[in-house]
Amino acid sequence: MPLLVTDYSWTQTETTVYIHVPLKGTAAGKVDVVSTDEYLKVHFPPYLFEAFLFEPVNDDRSSAKIREGEAVISLSKTTNNMWRHLMRDTDDKIKKMQVRERALLKYQEKLCSESRSKAEKQRAERKYALETMMKLEQEERHSIQRIKDTERQRTTTEMETWQLRQKQRAEEKSQGKLHRDDQNKLRAEKQPQGHSGQSDRKQPADLPAPRTSRNIQVTFTPRVFPTALRESRAAEEEEWLRKQAEARRAVNADVEELGDLKEEDRNPEWLKNKGDKCFMTGDYLSAVNAYNLAIRQNKRIPALYSNRAACHLKLGNLHKAIEDSSQALDLLIPPVAANAAARARASVRRGSAFCRLQLYAEGLQDYQAALKIDPHNEALQTDTQRIQDIIQGSAAKTH
Known part of the structure; x- marks a missing residue:
């Protein structure tokens, strides 16, 4: 049999009733509060506080807060007046039981309604995420198709231009040959009979027209780190480039473990892009799964850990976010200009x-x-100053 709580206190205004129930050392997670328009129960085994309210209240506008050592219940009155008592002055057990049963039934209906609303909201969110993902994929397909169409049009135009030039050259060669044949015929008619043997001399064959000259543009890969010579950190820059090349070549997953995966699921870069898209749509668990699979195959890509840390932040997995951010920062060594932005992101996430x-x-x-x-990022400046203010405020309180 539960122990009834009698050392509670209550106060009121014309619109609200405040009830303070001591929890007697019970953890907040073990406190069960049931509230309806005419009944209130605070149960924390083996203790029980039960109130059959003096007047009906607006349950939708009421609230309960669990603080250290007490539960504070705020009940919104339906009429603006002052109550003479907190509870009804009656000892009728049957009437109390009826009120209790009605209250529990209303509470169960309220929980079911909230559960249905929550499920409906989750379905709507999943539907929105799916529609957003499909829209992104459709836009990506359209973008790829536009690139293909542009390239096809360019190639067709070049081919038509080349065919036109070839036709013009063939016509020019044909006209030049006819002109030379007329000249040879005229020369043969003017030549004397005694020299007819020379006219039978074989003429040289027509040579093909010389090829048109064209310029081939040769481009060289620019230096990744445009640093002045006197400030050059060539050794660190070369070391970073070498680590990046090794990371691209590295494959750590066991071949047998990947036997059931699709071809694209074996590509860490494809998985990273998939995780990024899931993150953009708010599907953080799917993003984490994509990054996990990518990391199984390649453990040397800093962006995988940094992006997974961002997902853990959204999911409230703070210790995992710290671990992934630290791993990303370890891989972003040596610190050079090419990885500066990535180091800043990982530092902020940690x-x-x-x-x-x-x-x-x-x-x-x-x-x-x-x-x-x-140093010129205003958002970073504001956040840093806010943290400093919190630390200074805490230090002032301790003194």
Whole structure:
């Protein structure tokens, strides 16, 4: 049999009733609150607080908050007046049981309605995510088709131009040959009879027209790091390029484990793009799965860990976000201009996770590191200053 709570307190205004129920050391997760328009129950085994309210209340506008050591229930009155008592003055057990049963039935109906609303919302969100994904894929297909059509049109135009030139050259050669034949015939008619033997001399065959000259444009790959010579960090830059090349060649997954995967699912870059699209549509779990599969195949791509850290931040997996951000920063060594933006993103993501864990000193270090890379970023400046204010405020309270 539960122990009834009698050491509660209550206050009121003309519009609201406030009830304070001590929880007697019970954790917040073990407190069950049931509230309807005429009944209130706060159950935290083995204790029970039960109230048959003096007047009906507006349950939709009422609320309950679980604080350290107490539950605070705010009940919105249906009429603006002051209650003489919190509870009805009756000892009729049958009437109380009827009120309790009606309240529990209403509460169950409310829970079912909320569950249906939540399920409907989730279905709508999944439908929206699917439609967004299909729209992105359709736009990508249209973009690829436009590129193909443009390339096909360009190739067709070049082919038609080449055929026209070939036709013009053939006509020019034909006219030149007729002109030479007329000259040879005229020369033969003017030549004396005694020299007829020379006229039978074989004429040289017509030579093909010389090929038209064309210029071939040769481009060279520009240097990735346009750093002045006196400030050059050639050794670090070459080391970063070498690590990038190794990362592109690296494949760590066991061939047997990948035997059931499609061809595209064996491509880390394709999986990364798939994860990025899922993240954009809010499907963070699918994005994490895509990044996980990509990391199984190639553990040396920093963007996979950094992007997975962003997903964990959205899902509230703060410790995993810190771990992935740290792994990304370890792979972004040596620090050079080409990976500066990636280092800033990973630092901000780790700093955000630290701050959400209330480890503000560690978070401030990461934000300052990102701000050092991008000193003109106003958003970074604002966030860094806010963290500093929180730390200073905490230090002032301790003194």
